[in-house]
Structure formats: structure tokens, C-alpha cells
Amino acid sequence: MSKKTALITGITGQDGYHLSKFLYEEKGYEVFGIIRGQNNPRYEQVKKELPFVKLIEADLMDVSSLYHAIYSVSPDEIYNLGAISFVEYSFKNPILTADVTAKGVINLLEAIRITGFEKKIRYYQASSSEMFGGTSYNRPEKGYNEESLFHPRSPYGVAKLYGHWITKNYRESYDMYAVSGILFNHEGEHRGEEFVTRKISKAVARISLGLQEKIELGDLWPKRDWGYAGDYVKGMWLMLQQDKADDYVLATGETHSIEDFLDLAFAEIGIKDWKPYIVRNEAFTRPAEVDLLLGDPAKAERELGWKREVNFSDLVSLMVQHDLKEQSKLNGIE
Numbered sequence: 001m002s003k004k005t006a007l008i009t010g011i012t013g014q015d016g017y018h019l020s021k022f023l024y025e026e027k028g029y030e031v032f033g034i035i036r037g038q039n040n041p042r043y044e045q046v047k048k049e050l051p052f053v054k055l056i057e058a059d060l061m062d063v064s065s066l067y068h069a070i071y072s073v074s075p076d077e078i079y080n081l082g083a084i085s086f087v088e089y090s091f092k093n094p095i096l097t098a099d100v101t102a103k104g105v106i107n108l109l110e111a112i113r114i115t116g117f118e119k120k121i122r123y124y125q126a127s128s129s130e131m132f133g134g135t136s137y138n139r140p141e142k143g144y145n146e147e148s149l150f151h152p153r154s155p156y157g158v159a160k161l162y163g164h165w166i167t168k169n170y171r172e173s174y175d176m177y178a179v180s181g182i183l184f185n186h187e188g189e190h191r192g193e194e195f196v197t198r199k200i201s202k203a204v205a206r207i208s209l210g211l212q213e214k215i216e217l218g219d220l221w222p223k224r225d226w227g228y229a230g231d232y233v234k235g236m237w238l239m240l241q242q243d244k245a246d247d248y249v250l251a252t253g254e255t256h257s258i259e260d261f262l263d264l265a266f267a268e269i270g271i272k273d274w275k276p277y278i279v280r281n282e283a284f285t286r287p288a289e290v291d292l293l294l295g296d297p298a299k300a301e302r303e304l305g306w307k308r309e310v311n312f313s314d315l316v317s318l319m320v321q322h323d324l325k326e327q328s329k330l331n332g333i334e
């Protein structure tokens, strides 16, 4: 039997890393990744870390480049992970966020239709828990599920909601196998350094090594449902292997504050009272904050057989230990 082929947008991102490794190493796929930009600085890094990925230049904002990528690869599966994905940045660049995170989805779906491969290709859309917005009136006790009301609280969340609905619309209109995974926060050693979890794990490692004194952070009370990215990409793949296309929530069913994350991260380097190391910086607060996100993954557990494996404390430990090694190496510390 010939190898299955996957085309991934967002190959330079955290999930692109985990998903491409999973598809290649555990499922034997031939993996193609879309990389954007003239002389993308992450090109060399991807070549080094993921040498098995065949890179194709294209941009979610350019339909013709997407068409050519899809036509030349003729993939069995497309995973649309590409996005302006940082909530804080989306407030500062709301129109760019709409162009990439919302309009990029229809560009990709239309490019699939123009090739005429829409009945052959299975499509995964990276939807987000930020579409729920965490407001108290729409929050079910056991956590958000596939039926919960949406109330996005950022340009990112609003853009993701467009991507979510247009994916559903193409499934219903053109009988495409197109699914949305509504994923709650997932982190890990490949998380972008702008995200709060990685910012903390890196800073804690540097404090431990004497390379940094303080961490500048915004609000510490927001709560998130945090899992490990390596577990979540398996759920993405499972969603494309079903008899019928459907949408699923992936979450841990637990919620923790940023303070909880700080507790565990500093404990990893033997510090109990972390407050003296924190400097509040208003620049890291948001015009509209999401208080609490908690997901209910019951449907994915029941129908896909998916379950997260890494728990919260192991996740924090894994990230701090990774950054201790990385920072030691980068700074020539034995």
C-alpha cells in the first residue's frame, strides 16, 4: 500500500513540529509543510529539526500559492495549523489576524475546491477554546463542550470562529470531510517564547542559572485548561480517521491559574516563594481578558478513544527541565 500523504500549514509552529513527527515516525506518512515568506528565518531550523518534511513555499493569504501546493502534492490529509495565534498580538494587529486566521481558512478551502480534490482530501481546521471566551453566563459546570455557546473575547477568538463556521459550512455545502478540533491550550518544549507558559519556563531556567533576575508578567489569576501538545496532535489525526466528519473538543478537564504554573515551575528549581521574582507589567494585560477556560473532552474520549497522557505537573516539569538544558547549552554552562 502506498504511503499516506499529509500537507501541514504552520509547519514552523509548535503543533507543526509535534504533528509532523507523529505522522512520519508513528504513522509512516509522507509529510509536506507549507512555509511562508521570503527567506523565512525558521527555514533552517525546520530543515534541521524535521529533515523528513518536504517544504513548499506558500502563504495563507495567497490563494494561488495554496492551489499550487495542493495540486502538486495531492495530499490525503490537510492540517491547517497556520494562524496569527497569539491573543495579545491579535489585539495589536486585528486586521492581519482576520486576514490570516479567518480569511486564510476560506482561501485554503477554496484552493482545495479549485483543484477538484475536495472529495479526496480530509481537512483539519485548528479551532480554539478562545472561541468560548470564558464568560460566566455561557460556562457549563463540567466545562465547554461541542454544544456550548461561543463568545470570543479577542480578535483572535473572533477570527477563529469564522474559520470554525466556514469549515462546518463547507462540510455541509460540498460534502467535504472537513473537521474542526476545538483545542484548549496545549504547551510544551516547542511552545513559542511569547506565550506565558514558555515565557515562565524559560525565565525560571535562566533565574536558576543566574542569567536573569525577574520575570515581567501581566495578570496572574486567569485560569486555563493546559495540556501537552504531543498528546493533542494525536487527537487531530484521530479526527481525520473516522467514518464521518465531526467536530471535537480536546482538553484535560482541569483548570489551573498562572499562579499555579509559577508554583510548580519555581518548585522545579527549589524556590517556594516566587513573588519577589515577579514584576507586574501592564503591557502584558489585555483589553478584554478570558477569566477561566475549562474543557470537557468526553466526546473525544468516547468516540475517538483519545485521552491526554501528560498531566499538569509533568507538563510544567518537562518545560522547565528542557529550558534548563537549552539555556545551559546556549550560554556555555556545564
Ligand code: NAP
Pocket: 009, 010, 011, 012, 013, 014, 015, 016, 034, 035, 036, 037, 040, 042, 058, 059, 060, 061, 080, 081, 082, 083, 084, 085, 086, 100, 126, 127, 128, 129, 182, 183, 184, 185, 186, 187, 192
Ligand atoms: P504557532 O506556534 O503560533 O504557529 C503558527 C504557525 O502559523 C507558524 O508556523 C506560522 O509561520 C504560521 N503562519 C502565520 N502566518 C501565516 C501565513 N500568512 N501563511 C502561512 N502560515 C502562517 O501555533 P501553534 O501553537 O502551533 O498552534 C497551531 C494552530 O492551533 C494555530 O492555528 C493556533 O491558533 C491553534 N490553536 C493552538 C492552541 C495552543 O494552545 N497551542 C490552542 C488552540 C488552537 P511563521 O513561522 O512563518 O510565522
